[in-house]
Amino acid sequence: MPGTGERLLLIDFGSTFTKVVAVETGGPRLVGAAQAPTTVTEGIMAGLREALALLEAETGLRPGDFSRKLAASSAAGGLRMVAVGLVPELTVEAARRAALGAGAKLLQGFAYELTPEDVAQIEALDPDLLLLAGGTDGGNREVILHNARVLAGSGLRAPVIVAGNRSAAPEVERILTGGGKEVRRTENVMPELDRLNVEPARQVIRTLFFERIVHAKGLEVAQEFVGGIVMPTPAAVLQAAELLARGLPDEPGLGELLVVDVGGATTDVHSLAKGEPTKPNVAWKGLPEPFAKRTVEGDLGVRVSAATAVETIGEDRLRRLLGDPAAPIRERAAELARATGRLPATPEGRAFDQALARACVEVATERHAGRLETLYTPFGATYLQKGKDLTRLGVVIGTGGPVIRAGDPAWVLAGAVFDAGSPEVLKPEKPALFLDRQYLLAAAGLLAEVDRQAALRLMKQALVPCGEEGAHARS
Amino acid sequence: MAERKTIVLGVIGADVHAIGNKILEYAFRDAGFNVVNLGVLVSQEEFVHAAVETAADVIAVSSLYGHGEIDCRGLREKCREAGLDHLLLYVGGNLVVGKQDWAETEAKFKAMGFDRVFPPGTLPQDVIPLLRRDLGLDDGGEA
Numbered sequence: 001m002p003g004t005g006e007r008l009l010l011i012d013f014g015s016t017f018t019k020v021v022a023v024e025t026g027g028p029r030l031v032g033a034a035q036a037p038t039t040v041t042e043g044i045m046a047g048l049r050e051a052l053a054l055l056e057a058e059t060g061l062r063p064g065d066f067s068r069k070l071a072a073s074s075a076a077g078g079l080r081m082v083a084v085g086l087v088p089e090l091t092v093e094a095a096r097r098a099a100l101g102a103g104a105k106l107l108q109g110f111a112y113e114l115t116p117e118d119v120a121q122i123e124a125l126d127p128d129l130l131l132l133a134g135g136t137d138g139g140n141r142e143v144i145l146h147n148a149r150v151l152a153g154s155g156l157r158a159p160v161i162v163a164g165n166r167s168a169a170p171e172v173e174r175i176l177t178g179g180g181k182e183v184r185r186t187e188n189v190m191p192e193l194d195r196l197n198v199e200p201a202r203q204v205i206r207t208l209f210f211e212r213i214v215h216a217k218g219l220e221v222a223q224e225f226v227g228g229i230v231m232p233t234p235a236a237v238l239q240a241a242e243l244l245a246r247g248l249p250d251e252p253g254l255g256e257l258l259v260v261d262v263g264g265a266t267t268d269v270h271s272l273a274k275g276e277p278t279k280p281n282v283a284w285k286g287l288p289e290p291f292a293k294r295t296v297e298g299d300l301g302v303r304v305s306a307a308t309a310v311e312t313i314g315e316d317r318l319r320r321l322l323g324d325p326a327a328p329i330r331e332r333a334a335e336l337a338r339a340t341g342r343l344p345a346t347p348e349g350r351a352f353d354q355a356l357a358r359a360c361v362e363v364a365t366e367r368h369a370g371r372l373e374t375l376y377t378p379f380g381a382t383y384l385q386k387g388k389d390l391t392r393l394g395v396v397i398g399t400g401g402p403v404i405r406a407g408d409p410a411w412v413l414a415g416a417v418f419d420a421g422s423p424e425v426l427k428p429e430k431p432a433l434f435l436d437r438q439y440l441l442a443a444a445g446l447l448a449e450v451d452r453q454a455a456l457r458l459m460k461q462a463l464v465p466c467g468e469e470g471a472h473a474r475s
Numbered sequence: 476m477a478e479r480k481t482i483v484l485g486v487i488g489a490d491v492h493a494i495g496n497k498i499l500e501y502a503f504r505d506a507g508f509n510v511v512n513l514g515v516l517v518s519q520e521e522f523v524h525a526a527v528e529t530a531a532d533v534i535a536v537s538s539l540y541g542h543g544e545i546d547c548r549g550l551r552e553k554c555r556e557a558g559l560d561h562l563l564l565y566v567g568g569n570l571v572v573g574k575q576d577w578a579e580t581e582a583k584f585k586a587m588g589f590d591r592v593f594p595p596g597t598l599p600q601d602v603i604p605l606l607r608r609d610l611g612l613d614d615g616g617e618a
Contacts, residue, residue, distance in 0.1 A: 086527060086528055087524045087527050087528050089524055090524055090525075090528045091528060134528075135528060135529075135530065136528050136529045138478070138479075138481070138509070138529075138530075139481070139528050139529035139530045139531075140527060140528055140529070140530040141530070190528070192511070193511045193513075193525050193528060193529055194511075194512075283491070283514070283515060283516050285516065285521075375489050375516065376489070377489040377490070377491060377540070378489075378540050378541070378542075379491065379540075382489070382491055382516070384516060
């Protein structure tokens, strides 16, 4: 019998719910889990105390019984960032990917020389962090220098991370510091045109989140109790997913995989895959793809964003999914927007909730996956691939309430599977579907900070194959 | 030592001829240039975007499948729009189909804004001295 190892309390201050998970690293064993609504106005600790009381009722464990506590947070708006670069498809996109990969909520990306209107907009957005890129190493310097000057003279309060042209970076730092801005300089997110280098910027974002942002958001009390709010929740999920995909030397992972996280406000998709072309005669275009890639769809959600999601998806597509040509789509969406934090009261409302979640999965994975474009050349057809080819992925994992609590989660999650009607969209063709039924991914990402093997084993135990009878039983 | 000059290189349009592109990349790099090779199937926008981010000095376009005239039209204008007024534009390959008069073809591409136009069979060692001259590197220094 393995020992109990260390007993850890893992906390996720989500935007809607504060979730607590108790684990023992020996084994490892999931001891218990509980959640309560996140409280912001009356202080973040109220919701945490309620969740901890529920956990104590379930397990008998009190906060003092844990040797360590770790937390992630997306409360109080999450980590709100603005990305600035030069060309939209190049350094702006590289900066966006760095921010998203660090678990940020990307408010907006800006390209070329910032205009006075752009600067006013950045001031109005009042981000927690600004990532300033532009130019490859030795490439364009004028634009990033211009942008540093106008930002230095602006009312921007956030720290600026400089991750642009290496030969301009010292001067950029000097200009911004001269304007009273807090500056962190790191490696270029795009040192060469065909090379993406987002990891150093991601690390700096994480350090700043830990050192500065948590305080700015009034989460210090929680910080004191916990000992460390170490990362934004999406970064924890991405870390867990990467560990689950890659595995460890003595504990295999699940291989390349996709995680779809549907929420009330957004739908997040994480792919842990190289995404190289799998078909012959394919030229791969566009920016190089990071192995761990996160995209966030701010217009796809089933509560706060229900109305915009209906706009994006289209009423006809939702009626087809519902199998009801007369369904009153807009009324149903309004009903969902009012049902924040709970399920709709009527069976029709619940059916719509599920159809909307399925459509969010479909569209979010369509946007995340690569596309194949057929090009007719004088030598016959050839193919251009933009983004990642995910067709060979073996595993798709669903998380987030709208997927997990759906009446038929397998159907909702199947929205992530390749559609023969749109063969140009390179979604997984024959994946096994799994559910993160106990919301364990964020907790496992935190646990990985302490014990990677325990985190990996715990995930492999806790993920439930979708659609298998009896697999839903909980220990 | 002077800063190295940057060449953005690629095969334009729906053209998949990859071998000459690789040879040019090695030859230019060997001659001391900083080469940003976009490979095959490159659109005008990709050339321009790459030149903006890398502050390139030259865009060198290859076209080997006879559709060069259609593919290259408007590239100079796009460069001007992007603020790349100083940029040198080179083009070479099998630019047109069939046996057309070279002087006419060259004049056509120069009218489109290309600074140098190279006929089929041009070798890298013929191009490099012209590049050095056009970039003002001819005082014997490194590229």
